[in-house]
Amino acid sequence: MEIRRVKNRSLNEEVKEALYRYIKSMDIQKNNKLPREEALAEMLGVSRITIRRSLTELSHEGVIFRKHGIGTFVNADALQIKITFNPAQEFEKLIRNSGYKAEVELVNIEIKLAGYNGSNKLQIDPEDEVVIVEKVFYADGNPAIYCIDRFPRKLIEGDISPNDIKLSIFEFLKAKAGKIVTRDIVEISTAMVTEDDKLAAYMNSVKPKAFLVFESVNFDQDNNPVFYDTEYYDTDLIRFSSCRQKDIY
Amino acid sequence: MEIRRVKNRSLNEEVKEALYRYIKSMDIQKNNKLPREEALAEMLGVSRITIRRSLTELSHEGVIFRKHGIGTFVNADALQIKITFNPAQEFEKLIRNSGYKAEVELVNIEIKLAGYNGSNKLQIDPEDEVVIVEKVFYADGNPAIYCIDRFPRKLIEGDISPNDIKLSIFEFLKAKAGKIVTRDIVEISTAMVTEDDKLAAYMNSVKPKAFLVFESVNFDQDNNPVFYDTEYYDTDLIRFSSCRQKDIY
DNA sequence: AAGTGGTCTAGACCACAAC
DNA sequence: TTGTGGTCTAGACCACTTG
Structure with a gap:
């Protein structure tokens, strides 16, 4: 996994995108658990705070959910959603x-x-x-x-x-x-x-x-x-x- | 403005509540601008990070909005909303x-x-x-x-x-x-x-x-x-x- | 006890707006 | 130039789950 640095885009955005790509590459049916936050931070070469910010936003979007003391998981149901109420689209x-x-x-x-x-x-x-x-x-x-x-x-x-x-x-x-x-x-x-x-x-x-x-x-x-x-x-x-x-x- | 520390509640929750009280005490029609983040942090005796986390959540709830380089403002319209779609209520x-x-x-x-x-x-x-x-x-x-x-x-x-x-x-x-x-x-x-x-x-x-x-x-x-x-x-x-x-x- | 997420701090530096 | 919000880091410590 790696970050693609583009001008005018925040680290957080890049990290979210990298996490999206990672999630899409996973075989969700078999294993929907993500690596632990520290490992993700190391994989992407950013601080844990930045990883946490990205994960928090992804969890608000329903893409992942976290279990305290256990781990972070991909929300297979939410990936099915085609039309989101929020954010609004054209x-x-x-x-x-x-x-x-x-x-x-x-x-x-x-x-x-x-x-x-x-x-x-x-x-x-x-x-x-x-x-x-x-x-x-x-x-x-x-x-x-x-x-x-x-x-x-x-x-x-x-x-x-x-x-x-x-x-x-x-x-x-x-x-x-x-x-x-x-x-x-x-x-x-x-x-x-x-x-x-x-x-x-x-x-x-x-x-x-x-x-x-x-x-x-x-x-x-x-x-x-x-x-x-x-x-x-x-x-x-x-x-x-x-x-x-x-x-x- | 002060924080009421209660057991089992996070600093963030207390800060959000304190900010809510502060907002309610304001005369929104006259002035809907909040003090700057550093000042709020000092007023409540917490770090700027904690203030920012609370403000970020409040802005997602639509209670406030921020203008980069200008300040943080109360969203008078949103305060009118009686029934929110999210979070869901009984x-x-x-x-x-x-x-x-x-x-x-x-x-x-x-x-x-x-x-x-x-x-x-x-x-x-x-x-x-x-x-x-x-x-x-x-x-x-x-x-x-x-x-x-x-x-x-x-x-x-x-x-x-x-x-x-x-x-x-x-x-x-x-x-x-x-x-x-x-x-x-x-x-x-x-x-x-x-x-x-x-x-x-x-x-x-x-x-x-x-x-x-x-x-x-x-x-x-x-x-x-x-x-x-x-x-x-x-x-x-x-x-x-x-x-x-x-x-x- | 080991593993993992949750909270919080201090502080550096950047980006945008207004004077 | 000054004021204000935005991003990011390192690191300490807490809370929950499992063995």
């Missing part, structure tokens, strides 16, 4: 990770006043303009995700071209507004298709159907809101998984 | 945290063979018996959560009393089987009430309605499966929130 990546071909259709762009809701969530004036973008993402040709993004008009100088905005909203706002989204606050709920719904039209749903709904406010590094969106998932196609800690003792 | 606590009165009704207990599904999830023999417990949790008298717990019969010696099992499954399995659940792997999907459904009956749903569904396999410290369950949430009453990192650069 829609097209979600769809590809689920084993489908991903396509996107831009179904609507409009500009409205922020109003009460938008002004609250984006921390702007209610009279400020907000760009509303609606997209449908397809998995192997079937509508899988319908999403409505909303961001302040003033973020973008000049015209907004449909071609640009067909990209992911993250890439668009990074390129055109220099905003980099690092985290969100998401609320989870559900919705049903009813006859006269946009949802029904876009998601091709004939009979009543339940959708998973994420309402997410997205922030940049400075903790300023950049955009907020509503995401409708067809859970027949897209399923999130997550390793959770239990707050019960 | 149902009655969820309901109380949402501002309702919590009640639980045990609607069914039965014993069946594990079968393919149960044997896979619980890592037992398909011929082994599994206890299936169905409960409905009410928020101010309205059905809010319907859940089906399943655990190996052999975990419990002797009879299973309905009175015992009315407790949370965590408390029950801890008391009767000595199993302590520390984490789960949860998959998120949705379901609809249809006419002839148990869901419709238990959740008092007359018209078609969408439910949030968590399918969760619960593990103990040794990473052995303890029980698995299916949870149906009425998202009109119970809404999960979460701070997520974005995996987009």
